[in-house]
Amino acid sequence: MTTQGASLFQPVRRSRVSTDIVRQIQDLIAAEHLQPGDRLPGERELADALSVSRQSVREALRVLDYLGVVVVRPGEGTFVATTPPSPVDASLYSLLSERSFLLDLLEARRILEEGIVHLAARRATRDDLDTLETALAARETALAAGKHDVAGDLTFHTQLAELTGNPVLASAMRHFGEMWLRSREKTGRRPTSPHKALQFHRQILQAVRRRQPVAARRVLRRHLDDMRADIEG
Amino acid sequence: MTTQGASLFQPVRRSRVSTDIVRQIQDLIAAEHLQPGDRLPGERELADALSVSRQSVREALRVLDYLGVVVVRPGEGTFVATTPPSPVDASLYSLLSERSFLLDLLEARRILEEGIVHLAARRATRDDLDTLETALAARETALAAGKHDVAGDLTFHTQLAELTGNPVLASAMRHFGEMWLRSREKTGRRPTSPHKALQFHRQILQAVRRRQPVAARRVLRRHLDDMRADIEG
DNA sequence: TCGGACTGCTGGTCTGACCAGTAATCCACA
DNA sequence: TGTGGATTACTGGTCAGACCAGCAGTCCGA
Structure with missing residues (x-):
């Protein structure tokens, strides 16, 4: 028996019940048997159906909650999250549900996005701008028709980051955006008026198109300040 | 009651016990009261110390387990993980070994850190500054003695981020720092002269201490520009 | 028609119990 | 003397049952 190298035997894996439940859900x-927004069975019912205790179910739900896979609303039930899950820095997880976190996040966004919009105004290609223009127009017509999806407003910001051509900035903006959505979901905050947001987006796009980095940055700042005012109420 | 605009009231947020425990641990x-490898008190003992039920403790541990913050070994106990979780955006992973990535990363750092140093100069408490001062002095004497660790230069930057009091900024800076180290490792780039770096750090700290946000930002920019020159060289 | 009480659901928490695995100790037997 | 097997006290894993507070639909009376 050597101490080095691959052992012939694998350690017996006693899986934890809660881990199995996490995977099952x-x-x-993934198989779309559960759609975003769907309500899961109650904890008691789930425990019964799986022949496990409610405690194990709760441990599983706690993990899925952290992962952003489900949203738990006391008194109502547990629902499949509408925003797709993605990793959020572990050290920030427990802060997601606090309003002050939204303000911290906004401060960080302001720093990052001021830089982004500045770069975008200098670097965006004509193709980039046309793409952004098309997407913005589509959102405007959709809104006029009464349709509006919450996550969509953020898309403009991430698209803006994309066209700096810097993948690090784009990645950071996506992360901030995901945290933004999840935190807003957890804090139960209503989104800002989509009309206002679209107006700001339109102005930013104009400034970027005209290659006016400073003006673009100014409008962006007004946009985020406006959001902050909403949060601070 | 209008449907538009900011509501006067915010939903009361009752935090979950397990969430509090996650944050406490x-x-x-983070405060290094618990070191990697340390054994946490048993679940029962923990519950008793926190005046909560064992179930709540377990839900918290389950989350920390999933986050990779702790490792749970049945029959033995729960331990602080030796390798702290350090997620690097999967979409960036393949770029780490490219030199252009270092430049992109540096551009992102410049945007982020200019904002950070500006805030730090306005917000840092005297205690914060003393801590930073001590750490910097220690590094200076170590360098004079011929000792120098590569990752250490980054520490100054992350510490600076910490003392903005904004956990989002601190987290983002840590991420950028990790990518920086890993990318520099992969590209095989030699670090900038530690002497130069320390001089810049000393200047930045002075500006922050004197509450001069603009000056601090200017030095920071020179510091990063200097690093860029090294990379492009 | 409207508003409040009622009722049954939900998740949040606590308690106490038992199981299985670990590890250190102790003791009997070779 | 030394080795190996019980003993024992811990650990996490799981279960069961209970109570609370908040949500929502129902029903009834003013």
């Missing part, structure tokens, strides 16, 4: 969502 | 680890 994730599979159900 | 993370804080203890």
